[in-house]
Amino acid sequence: MSEAASHDLPYKLIATDLDGTLLRSDETVSERTRAALAAATAAGAAHIVVTGRAVPWTKHILDGLGYRGLAVCGQGAQVYDAGEHRLLTSVTLDRQLATLALAKIEAEVGPLLLAASRDGLDGQVLVGPGYRVHDGPLPYEPIRDPADLWAAPLNKVYVQHPTLSDDELADAARRVAGGLVGVVMAGEGIVEILPLGLTKATGLSLAARRLGFRAADTLAFGDMPNDIPMFAWAAHGVAMANAHEELKAVADEVTSSNEEDGIAVVLERLLG
Numbered sequence: 001m002s003e004a005a006s007h008d009l010p011y012k013l014i015a016t017d018l019d020g021t022l023l024r025s026d027e028t029v030s031e032r033t034r035a036a037l038a039a040a041t042a043a044g045a046a047h048i049v050v051t052g053r054a055v056p057w058t059k060h061i062l063d064g065l066g067y068r069g070l071a072v073c074g075q076g077a078q079v080y081d082a083g084e085h086r087l088l089t090s091v092t093l094d095r096q097l098a099t100l101a102l103a104k105i106e107a108e109v110g111p112l113l114l115a116a117s118r119d120g121l122d123g124q125v126l127v128g129p130g131y132r133v134h135d136g137p138l139p140y141e142p143i144r145d146p147a148d149l150w151a152a153p154l155n156k157v158y159v160q161h162p163t164l165s166d167d168e169l170a171d172a173a174r175r176v177a178g179g180l181v182g183v184v185m186a187g188e189g190i191v192e193i194l195p196l197g198l199t200k201a202t203g204l205s206l207a208a209r210r211l212g213f214r215a216a217d218t219l220a221f222g223d224m225p226n227d228i229p230m231f232a233w234a235a236h237g238v239a240m241a242n243a244h245e246e247l248k249a250v251a252d253e254v255t256s257s258n259e260e261d262g263i264a265v266v267l268e269r270l271l272g
Contacts, residue, residue: 008043009270011219013211015072015204015230018051018061019187020223020258021240029065036264039271046211048072050200052186052226054117054155055080055087057125057138070210074117074155075184075194075226076203079210085121089206092119092153093181093195099150101177101193105159108176109169115140115158116149123155131160132189157193166191170225184226185244192226199229219270221255221263222247238266 014037016022022029037047049067051058054074059082062071068083077091106112113131118124125140126149127133133140143149149157161169170185173193177183182194208218220227220234223243231237231250239251240262248254255262 009040009045009267011235011270012045012217013208013213013219014040014045014047014267015050015218015220015234016047016263017222017224017227017230018049018053018058020242021221022049022258022263023061024259027061030261030264032261033264036261036267036271040267043271046213048204048207048211049082050076050204050207050220050222050230052184052190052192052200052224054078054123054125055121056117056123059085059121070207072200072203072207074203075182075186075192076198076200077155077195079203079207087121088210090119090155091195091198093156093193095150095154097180097196098154098157098193101173101180102157102159104177104180105173109161109164109172111162113160113162114146114149117155117158119153119155130162131158134189155194159191159193160189186224186226200226201229201233204230205233219266221266223258238262 049071051073052075055078058073062082071080071082073080079089114128115131116126126143127140128146166185170183170191173183182196182198184192215233216235218234219236220230221238223240225244225246227247237251239248239254241257255266
């Protein structure tokens, strides 16, 4: 990177969430946003995807975008080399702790609906009875016996409740099981149980070190409460207009929505 190029943009690392942030609702990236990211990388910055999706639900998106760099997947659990289609690091959930945490949550709020993401490049997402799956192309495997969820290493467990809202469920889960596992609300109908202490920030910091960057170099974009740790770590956090109010409350600024090129709006301003 030339000295002149490094001065064209105040940040050397641009971290973007996928859903609700980089991607539009049809899972595409606008030409304007592509052009803004290309201009930023031409100015000497690096772009890194940081997503709650595990690698099996992310790699087809990255391939379709022609993305060849590192990606942080699974809420920080996985660092994935998209160019080489190789998993560099992976953190798994302690299944004994997870079952204990779920028992505590169910004792508080009643029976939960469960799904789980298995570890690995091709790890399946297993969906238990009653769990509501978003319509779309992402593959999953329905199961009838909940015991099947625990038969192999997992990155995360998804929980839903028949009547509680996502925020109410996440709050209750943190209150009764927050000392055992991490709990994040990552999207509509997506409350996740994770290894304790694991966040997007831990995965991003690991990937940034591999790339030679620091928190002070980082500009982050996101839309959900699971992006809060990433915003706390990065030098500057930008929430989309469509973001959850909890994220907007801690953001350094709010841009336009993912449907209205919010990432491009900020990058074009910074590039002048």
